[in-house]
Amino acid sequence: MEKQALDQLLKKYYDGKSSADEEDQMAQLLKSSDDPEYKADRVIAEFVETNMEMNAPAGFEEKVMGDIDNETSNTRSVRLWPLLSGIAASILFGVLIFSIIYNQPSKVITTADQKAVTLSDGSRVTLNRNSELAFAKSFGDSERLVSLSGEAFFEVTPDPEKPFVITSGNSKVQVLGTAFSIRNYEIDTEIIVSVTSGRVGFSSLDGAAAVELEKNETGTLVKKTNGISITDRPRANSLSWKTRELTFNDQKMTEVIPDLEHYFDISIKLENEDLLQCHFRGSFKDPTLKDVIEVLEYSLNLSFEYDGKQYILKGSGCSSHEL
Numbered sequence: 001m002e003k004q005a006l007d008q009l010l011k012k013y014y015d016g017k018s019s020a021d022e023e024d025q026m027a028q029l030l031k032s033s034d035d036p037e038y039k040a041d042r043v044i045a046e047f048v049e050t051n052m053e054m055n056a057p058a059g060f061e062e063k064v065m066g067d068i069d070n071e072t073s074n075t076r077s078v079r080l081w082p083l084l085s086g087i088a089a090s091i092l093f094g095v096l097i098f099s100i101i102y103n104q105p106s107k108v109i110t111t112a113d114q115k116a117v118t119l120s121d122g123s124r125v126t127l128n129r130n131s132e133l134a135f136a137k138s139f140g141d142s143e144r145l146v147s148l149s150g151e152a153f154f155e156v157t158p159d160p161e162k163p164f165v166i167t168s169g170n171s172k173v174q175v176l177g178t179a180f181s182i183r184n185y186e187i188d189t190e191i192i193v194s195v196t197s198g199r200v201g202f203s204s205l206d207g208a209a210a211v212e213l214e215k216n217e218t219g220t221l222v223k224k225t226n227g228i229s230i231t232d233r234p235r236a237n238s239l240s241w242k243t244r245e246l247t248f249n250d251q252k253m254t255e256v257i258p259d260l261e262h263y264f265d266i267s268i269k270l271e272n273e274d275l276l277q278c279h280f281r282g283s284f285k286d287p288t289l290k291d292v293i294e295v296l297e298y299s300l301n302l303s304f305e306y307d308g309k310q311y312i313l314k315g316s317g318c319s320s321h322e323l
Contacts, residue, residue: 002029108133110150114241119146122157123164128241129265130185151183153196153242167205171221174201180213181238191221194238202228237263244286253278257313264289267310274317275302 009026012018018026108117108125109132116126120138127133131150139145139162148168156164158177166173168184171191178198184191193202195213202219203210204226213219216234221227236247237259246263248256253276257268266289270276278300284292293304293311302315 002033003035005029006033106135106137119144121159121162121164124155126153126242128152148182148184150185151181151241153179153181153239155179170205170223170226172201172203172205174203175199181242183238189223191223192235192238193219193221194235196239204228246284246287246292248280248282250279250281252276253280256280260289260292264292269310269312271312271314272317275313275315276317278302278315278318 006026006029009018009022009029012022108115108127110127110129112129114126114128116124117133118124119135121144123144125133125146128151131148131152133146133148133152135146142162144159144162144164146164146166148166154164154166154175156175156177156179160176164175164177166182168182169191171184171193173180173182173193175198178200179196180198180200181194181196182191183193193200193213195215195217197215199215200213200219201210202213202221204221206226209221209226209228211219211228211230213230216232218231218233218235218238220229220231222229236249236251236255240246240259240263246259248259257270257276260266261268280296280299282295282299284295296302297304300315300318302313305312305314
């Protein structure tokens with residue numbers, strides 16, 4: 001009902017038939033609506049709310065609207081809104097629509113594939129599958145702002161005068177020029193930032209927690225608490241999705257299984273919790289799931305079964321350190 005009422009008010013307004021009360025009502029409805037359909041209308045409504053008037057030289061209104069008796073002086077106060085229904089409206093709307101389209105944020109969305117994009121400042125972003133990057137076609141004067149959902153690797157062009165800022169969920173990353181990755185899928189309980197080169201500022205959006213990460217450091221923000229922790233060693237497979245390599249250096253299955261789930265986009269269930277105590281060492285270049293399963297089964301005397309939804313890992317487990 002509200003949308004229908006708004007559409008009717010907009011039609012009357014653009015036909016030049018709306019009253020001052022109707023214009024005020026239209027402005028309030030536009031202000032409370034976040035429907036992208038009305039984006040251009042909301043810009044115009046800002047003028048309506050202030051009941052803007054302008055001084056126009058004698059003869060201006062006649063040229064736009066036709067001959068009207070000029071009874072008083074060489075200049076007079078003319079309401080902007082009746083003029084907008086004519087030629088002036090076309091000019092103003094053309095400028096506004098061009099400005100809105102030009103500054104409309106761009107989005108890059110991936111599903112099953114990866115995608116690389118180069119931003120207007122020369123920075124390069126590689127998106128993993130099921131990710132989304134939003135950014136302005138042209139950055140502002142004070143900062144370069146983008147937002148990320150999912151996972152991406154950033155190679156940021158240095159600019160000391162204009163920080164590069166990424167918002168992702170309830171976290172913020174700020175850099176001047178460096179290389180790093182961010183992982184923040186909706187199902188994840190943590191937001192992870194791994195630095196390849198340079199320094200990165202990593203904080204919660206509310207600023208309650210903030211750290212500085214250096215090369216080979218990883219910051220982890222727990223979404224539920226906004227707390228941030230740092231590890232001073234690089235995550236072995238943080239960029240496996242990009243390099244197409246998996247490396248396990250005597251790691252527990254508590255680390256191996258999540259890496260496999262993420263790399264192959266699968267779910268693994270343990271039949272025996274003692275399997276988590278097993279250690280595994282191995283490296284793979286552009287592996288298939290079959291390759292990894294065969295090596296794990298042989299190395300640790302395990303077996304994998306697929307039930308149509310997830311892989312079930314079976315075995316007696318490890319009571320002591322096994323390679």
